[in-house]
Amino acid sequence: MSLSKRLAERRPLAAALGRRRLAAGLGTFAVLEVIAAVVLAVVVGWSFQDALESFVVTNGLMGCAFAICGAVIAWHRPSNPIGWLFVADGIGHATTAVGAPLAQLLHDNSAPVELQRLALTIFSWSWPWSIGLFLPLALLLFPDGRLVSPRWRPVAWAVVLTSPLFALEMGLSPESPFEGGPSGYLTLSSYDTLQPLWIATELRGLLAFALAIVCLVIRYRRASDTGRRQLLWLLLAAVIAVAFMIPWALVAGTPIFVLLAIPLVPAAVAVAIVRHQLLDIRLVVSRAIAWALLSIVAIGSYAALVAVTDSFISSRFGRSAALTVIVALLIAPVLPRLQRLVDRAMYGDRRDPARVASRVGEELSANPEGGMTGVVSAIRSALRLPYVALSSNGELIATAGSPEPGRPDTTTPLAPPGVVPVELSYGGSPVGVLLIGLRPGESALSVADRNVLALVAVPLAVAVHATQLSAELQASREKLVAAREEERRRLRRDLHDGLGPTLTGVAFTADAAANLVSADPDRASSLLGTLRTDTRTAIADVRRLIDDLRPSALDELGLVGALQQRADQLSWRADGASVSVKVAADSLPTLPAALEVAAYRIATEALTNVVRHSRATAAVVSVRCGSELEIEVTDDGPPNGAWIPGVGLQAMRERAAELGGLFEAGPSPNGGRVHASFPLVVMER
Template sequence: MSIGWGWGQLVDSFVVTNGLMALTFGLCGAVIAWHRPANPIGWLFLADGIGHATTPLADTFAHLVTDHTAQRALVTVSLAAWPWSIGLFLPLALLLFPNGQLLSPRWRWAAIGIIVTAPLFVLEMAGSGEPVSPELPRGLLTIPSFDSLQPLWTTTEVRNLAALLLAVTCLTIRYRRADETGRRQLLWLLLACIIALLFVTPWAFIAGTPILVLLAIPLIPIAVTVAIVRYQLLDIRLVVSRALTWALLSLVAISIYAALVAVLDSLITSQVGRSAAVTVFVALIIAPVLPRLQRLVDKALYGDRHDPARVASRVGEQLSNPTSAGLPGVIAAVRAALRLPYAALTINAEVVASTASSFSGEVVLLDLSYGGEVVGVLEVGVRSGESGLSPADHRVLDLVAVPLAVAVHATRLSTELQSSRERLVAAREEERRRLRRDLHDGLGPTLTGVAFSADAAANLIISDTLRAVELLTQLRADTRAAIADVRRLVDDLRPPALDELGLVGALRQRCDHLSFRADGTAIHVQLSADALPPLPAALEVAAYRIATEALTNVARHSRATSAVLTVHCTPDLDLCLIDNGPPTGPWTPGVGLQAMHDRAAELGGTLQAGPTPTGGQVHANFPLPHSATGSPSGKLEGSR
């Protein structure tokens, strides 16, 4: 048997809207219940779908049966089934989204209020007794004084709207407190709720609103299902950006249209027709509004990625502010400026600044280069739903990478400087300890013995001349030993050869001394040096000590038969020792190598030491003061 309804009757009798809502809520509830059985939202949606499905089914059966009482019963079921979905199941599910728990214990009263007041909406729908189809009888629960209770029914409508607004408020609070994953989930639902409210609110309060606006409600279960099960499906930020833009634009267009209709109705209608005039005015006004609205929405969702200068300014403020958080503050500023889910800075494979303890999404690595050297790596997380960073993101990050690389380089130099200072202090204290030990254990007892011997000789010079002579002889030997100790201490502080012979002469002397090994084998050491300008004392000592240590290493550890030591001004002071020893593996850093590196670093120089295919090499370079670089130089050579 067929009831013979057309499309218009199916729409007017809510069969289309209730059927679609039953289908979407039921299927979405089943999907959520299957993947997340512990989440009550899936079961609430299933109950919602059953309620929406019951209404059109009961209404259809009421047309098929002929018994009057059965028809009234089915009409009652039809009227009382669907209100539970809108008044109870949907707002309660929104309160529990996304994890199935209330936001806090305080929201328990909101849930209780929704549950307790839900029967009011059912009573309103069933109490009217008015069937959807005029050919059907009234329901069994018809209230005789229904019209006199109109204030109560108005309150019920307000209650429904308040329940939905309360749920949206709860979602907004959750969004503000959520992490990046939670915000992506909530954005799906917030978008669907806003669209549904824009469509459903006029239907509830404005007579004549088309019934098909209710088809916006199925967007909510779809959005909830995507948010819970597959929130990474699309870039929800992009979806929200476009949706908000068009929503704002539509609102502006409607407002302008209404205003123009009111103002120009009497002036233009009689001339060119209302719709043509208003359409032209709206088009002219709306045209420049869309890009501005789009920029505002994009700024809210993607930050300042379309304004690289602003992002660079924010980074500069973080770098220049002495009270800022340093590099962690800069990384946080970059992430906030671009609304990125994750950002971190890695230096020498170590994370020195990060905006999150972990990130499971895709990460893009950007090298930070300074002077052709990679000083660090900027790691940024890709937004959910995006396959990579957009060109706008790359432009901003490329601009930010320059000052960030400078900051990383400066931080590294500061760290190295602090480490060098600590080594200098430690070396100074060790030198002081050595001098104190040498003076106390060596020179001190010697001078004390000299004093005792002198006193004893003075006392015995008359009574025991021979004994006095022996004491004076011993006194002379002790004095010479003391003088030797003093000379050794002085030599350790600064080699006297530097003051007597200059750097080149002192190095030539060291080449002579190290021309033979301890076993008697000879080493042919050649010195090639410029006539050096006057050098700072510290630079002379550093160059002399490095050359001496390098020559000593050749004599002790290599099997070389010859070595060449060169000293040039180019315009820096350049010192290089090359021997012809057989190739060896990498040199193991020891006390001598570390001391050479430290001496070079203390004066802003560099040192490279290690094997080469033709032998060992030690190369040191020191920057010279400006006053020394302009002195003339000549060529001196010596061979030993």
Template sequence: MTGVVAPTAPQTGDARVPERRRALAAVLGGLGVSEVLAGVVLAVVVRWSFDTALDSFLVTNGLMGLTFATCGAVIAWHRPANPIGWLFIADGIGHATTAVGAPLSQLLHDRATPIEVQRVVATIISWSWPWSIALFLPLALLLFPNGHLLSPRWRPVAIGIVVTAPFFAVEMGTGPGALFEGGPNSYLQLPSYDALQPLWTATEIRGLIAYALAIASLVIRYRRADDTGRRQLLWLLLATVVMLLVMAPWALITGTPVFVLLAIPLIPVAVAVAIVRHQLLDIRLVVSRALTWALLSVLAVGAYAALVAITDSFVSTRFGRSAVVTVLIALLIAPVLPRLQRLVDRAMYGDRRDPARVASLVGEELSSGVAGGMPGVVEAVRSALRLPYVAVSANGSLLASAGVAGTVVPVDLSYGGTTVGSLLVGLRSGESGLSQTDRNVLTLVAVPLAVAVHATRLSTELQTSRERLVAAREEERRRLRRDLHDGLGPTLTGVAFTADAAANLVSTDAERASELLSTLRTDTRAAIADVRRLVDDLRPPALDELGLVGALRQRADALSWRADGASVSVQVSADGLPPLPAALEVAAYRIATEALTNVVRHSRATTAVLTLRCDSALEVLVTDDGPPNGAWRPGVGLQAMRERAAELGGAFEAGPSPSGGRVHATFPMATP
């Protein structure tokens, strides 16, 4: 309900309808401007002074007609489907007609034009401008900014404004008297006008109620609006604040002169900017300053009035009123301004001047759980700083986001000297970058966020590792089942059948029984070989028979020849190793034997050295003197070694070095 409604293509199939609407808007807006210019020309012809033009409302009506018509044409041009533009055009034409009518009436009177013509012009003047005040402007405010009512419940309000608007026009158009001294009376004047005073009073109250309801609608829209809608509404708020700054002091102190009405044209200008170009600048900063000075002005006026009343009878005769009051007001306002500015800034920019509060909100959201609390964190930061968009990303993916993304500035999240993610912050409308105040708050917030992102990543990696372990376990079980079912199972079944057959033939056909026993021995040996193969796959038996160092030396002796027949000298250096956990022994053995096998198969090395060291961590290092052949392409062997190291929380690296190939793996002694 709060976004700007873009013009949509008509359903009639005529693509020229929007262009016709734009042309109509330009023509009607030009009509209002032309009337104002004609009024200025006629004022020069009848030789009106500026004071006369001001007193006859030519200046005020002309300026309002010019701004409402122009701004309405701009809105209708860019948003033809939004009725606010058309209402403003009608409002501007009404004021412009009154503006041109005032000097025209004077000119007709001076040149003794027939009285009927003069009375027609006077009637048009009296009846043209009231519609702008009673109908077009309150209805436009009720529909601001998207051209739709706040909800269907507000439809009776709009209908009430439309139905009761003629009463104000009748009140203004039927009143007695001439426009200027000696001028003609207009038509449609009521002889019993004064007797209807209760009706006119009700009409005035109706106008106040209409504008009060329009303002209430805007307040409700602001509370429900998103960031874009609030920026649009703030433009109108800024114009209203400035208008009140101009009009309120005069109304409270000396009465309202005519020229304060010149502040009213700020309303159509603000509405046009809000609908067409609301992102022109950071309106919140401007409104913040304007609200501060508006409140301060009201405070100063009130203080001035109170102090004048108090000091009038005590100090005016001795010290002079104005000097004392000015000094006292200055002393009162000096400490109020900073506090007032902080209150307004908090309403517009949230808690950005209170970083501790923002950090506390982030901590509360994180305490709900790392994974579950991240969406709450970004929403808390966005709400606390009144930002249009906040998100947290890691490894190129969004962990959580809130708001609508526009221009985004990243803030690095660092943990342990490493960037673990980014806090993506959307810039407010009109900003080209983050202010230092915002950056200070976000820097403070980035510390717990970085810890949370790091914890989230570790949690994700742990879950992934668990899933991989479960998958590997199930695959290993599947492989064992297949090997037992397809290999060992049929062999043992054949052994059983052969044994039964030999038992049956031993007394009747000894020769055939002997042949079956020979087959039985062969099948039994095959079954034993299958069992040994399965056992070796689970854990190399050499580790239990010879230990890690003995098993590696045995394996090194078996890898002394390359495929081309050249010999390879493999040395094993592993003195003083303490007893190791079984999982660590298997991982070190598999990595070392795979690395030595790669040396024999793929390099042209003549010497390889396997070194095992153990201090706070177990270190496995395999080096060779083979010539460099460029970067190593990752294959199944390298990937398997890397995975074995990662499973036990270790690190792995492999590749060419200036002196030959190098494979290096480290394992923490306190294995997971």
């Protein structure tokens, strides 16, 4: 390989490594800024409450969370802009966090006013970009770093172009963050006169986040199973954050420390992009939503009861204890209902097996012959599964969805990693396998899932068995048609190539003899002799054709007599040694012609194989008639290992299958054995 090609191949690797180093460096820088903020807060003597009220705690935590999570995303997905937006967001918060104690330190030590104003300017102008630009833009691009459609480009551009408004609102304020301290640079003395602009800026921020939420909803509706799980991680963070903030907002106003819930957002986004299969997010979200809804209902009920019964309860029972009991009694039956609603949204109808079975039945009744694809789709949709497939006879006959990668291997060859096989049986015999894809975070099917699948497996096994029977019937019909056409082709060939020329020759010879009777009696007599020979040959051909269609011995001697005649003819082996062939038969009723021919052909073919291929000295043909007609041919030949299927064995097997019979052939401890059994249909005499 040339040097230029090697360099060309290394450039992408070097670029990726450079981006990773940059992401790690920027994330480390933000963390160092937060550490510096903590050190400076200790130096200036701030308590935890002072650090909290000056936003050092909240900005520091958000700076670390956004920077670290952004660096992780950029490290694993360097082409995804969300990681870089989060890194920038984290640096903005971290810079604000270090700016507050630094400005206080400079003020306490009477540093030059210019330096104090510079620190305050950094404090005021760093964090607004995080809220006004980086976070809403990241939500618009979540989770793959691309907009949901080209129609959203104007929205993204509007967020970018209007983001300076929020920075101006926060940075232009002339008020100093510290009592008696100077204000920062880039302030505006007429700040208050622009109040309508700042109100519009606040509305712009709300609209930006509202549009981001709408975008996420649209993504969820259009997303695949994997995309929905990624979005559920963000939903989980939002639910926890809202559940954390709403109680304080309703009861005592929103304190500063509720901002500590915001770092859940970058953490959830990082997990969703890098490791969305960490656990079963649907289960976690269902529980979180249920408790969040219950908390909102509980707080609302508490507030309503306080407003309505304050004077009555406080005067008699004491407000706190009484209201707690009342709210508990009201909320107790609500949680199970909320949990069922959320579980149904996350896991479908798995707690209602009858509903799932009804949907499967509707699919089967709507398309009984080819509805397997609809059935597996219905199961997947009803249980919110990532993958469902149905296999029969080692082949997939219907699939829905796609299996998730990176799961433990299963024991079924058809089942890819992360797919659990559920056997379908009919009459105690397996007829197929239902392949169920596990949800992320699951290592096995839950009890609720197995209960639903156990109920669905019964009608599904019947449908698979019926499908197999239909396929076998169609295959049998095709074989019968093929055999019939092959028999017609053979008869045509025999008549055209054998009997036809012979009869034509007989006609020509008869005409020639008739013409020579008077002129050349000797020649005519010779031709008549040839005519007799050709006629006998034609008769022999006719008999052979008749025997091929149905042995005449069956009509003349019956099945047992025809077998005895054939046994007498096959009394010598290929090497010249004699074989004692005995026919043992029950009294037989009148059998259908097809059954007699099949039994005769199988028995005679088995005897032919004995004298040709075995070294047996004796053979027995047994014909038994009870609920079934049984034909068995045994010999005392030495065992020669397993039999290799040939044309003869295949023909015998097909003759048995055509009439719904069973066929077995192979060595036994006492010699060779061929056995065929047929369902018996007795003909009226």
